[in-house]
């Protein structure tokens with residue numbers, strides 16, 4: 123098909139990729155419904171996707187990936203900067219010349235009997251001064267359909283790009299899905315991403331983690347902005363005023379759930395509301411008013427399915443009722459509907475599990491859905507979507523919240539003393555690993571700002587960039603840390619979580635508005651117990667105290683962990699953070 127752009131840099135690059143992969147056909151994605159409909163039909167014919175019950179799920183489809191290809195592969199994700207030191211100690215590095223050579227060998231002729239799709243896409247509202255343009259070349263219709271939900275695609279992007287050189291060049295091929303040749307190469311200095319032998323979202327939807335975090339974090343370093351693994355939400359008070367916060371939690375640690383939260387009844391009846399702006403990625407910039415403003419660069423949700431239900435996250439569930447793609451969940455063969463763990467108490471008896479094996483959910487001890495099974499739903503489906511979610515300038519941020527899964531150590535909530543201390547708090551975050559990436563689940567690891575797997579350059583420089591942004595922002599957001607996951611002696615969660623998290627957000631907003639005092643502690647400001655509203659909640663004051671407790675022994679261990687982690691950054695660890703560590707140590711003496 124004839125291209126709809128005269129951009130010579132785009133055309134030259136595409137010619138090179140065609141020469142390498144030798145597709146049988148080339149199709150430009152124009153963003154039209156007709157084209158997407160035709161592609162859906164074709165993918166249904168070949169079995170790549172499966173049409174679901176259209177009465178119950180209009181416009182919805184089902185897809186399965188190979189059992190060894192169901193999560194991000196961090197050990198196959200590379201940052202290929204010219205100098206090894208620039209990738210830093212937390213990334214896997216390969217020299218660009220070697221990576222290109224290896225990639226070329228794998229991509230060689232990989233599309234020979236396939237169609238190549240060229241997807242022009244925008245991260246951020248089309249034409250917004252915050253937005254950035256990318257291309258994904260892929261041989262997968264599943265990728266085209268997902269990218270059409272997760273980003274803005276088509277001819278309109280080419281029109282905005284014109285003959286600019288500012289675009290990200292992404293190439294993806296399923297090749298033969300060989301795990302041993304699976305790589306996700308990032309070339310931050312070339313605005314280039316090459317992904318091969320995978321079909322799992324985080325590895326192949328190149329606009330998401332690859333561009334909007336790894337490449338964009340590096341662009342932000344050079345261009346004075348930040349790309350972060352953060353949800354964005356608005357909290358409306360009874361007077362109709364809306365304050366916005368962002369929150370960085372590691373993968374599968376509650377961003378989607380917090381972003382779509384419905385306040386508890388006691389708040390709702392007073393007129394409090396929550397507005398969803400984004401659930402996974404935020405791009406933040408300093409604006410003329412001296413504040414940080416955030417946009418959600420995405421247009422959809424690639425959300426964790428298991429655990430999503432009418433009670434835990436009704437807004438997410440409603441978002442999936444139309445025009446959604448479900449991946450690696452269980453399917454009910456009686457009525458072509460989907461099911462996952464904790465959706466309801468009625469699993470299919472006549473179903474297929476995420477591996478495609480016959481599955482009786484009433485009898486089987488096996489899981490029906492993979493723990494990292496996902497839905498891809500358009501953001502506009504979400505009942506709580508903010509009227510501002512596509513605002514080209516973004517929304518002004520009052521607070522930044524860090525958090526993770528910590529059975530012990532981290533209290534329910536605390537506030538940093540200032541921006542520099544807040545950066546220290548974010549840089550020392552730790553969390554138990556989840557099924558979102560391959561590897562062991564439940565192991566505590568440092569995950570600074572929830573960016574460990576997503577920072578496209580040296581993490582020490584990234585901390586420095588955070589400090590720099592704080593210095594350049596006259597009125598920066600206040601920084602907090604939360605932990606919904608503290609457990610009791612029996613291993614159960616003490617805090618009820620989900621919609622009840624609003625009670626903590628309420629305290630955070632009150633702190634931003636100087637409406638409540640706080641208690642100084644060795645780690646920062648803690649809430650006074652009476653300032654966390656427990657009305658209507660079955661949680662005793664004793665339990666709240668347990669949730670806010672700072673245990674000296676586990677903090678001593680935590681400090682040891684921080685020292686060890688920090689030592690890996692050598693000279694690139696900002697001196698301000700070393701100072702903060704000394705302060706923390708002294709506070710415990």
Ligand code: GTP
Pocket residue numbers: 371372373374375376377378379380401402424425426428429430434558606607615618619620623
């Ligand atoms: P990614 O899409 O991987 O970045 O994940 P996420 O951070 O958006 O996580 P998500 O909201 O999808 O939640 C992941 C898991 O954590 C789900 O199984 C949720 O049910 C669970 N979860 C979310 N919020 C809470 C909470 O407040 N308390 C408890 N106990 N579990 C929660």
Ligand code: SPV
Pocket residue numbers: 193194323324325330331372373374402424558559
């Ligand atoms: C995550 O793992 O943080 C996700 C899903 O949001 S993925 O797109 O696979 O990265």
Ligand code: MN
Pocket residue numbers: 351372373374402
């Ligand atoms: Mn994520």
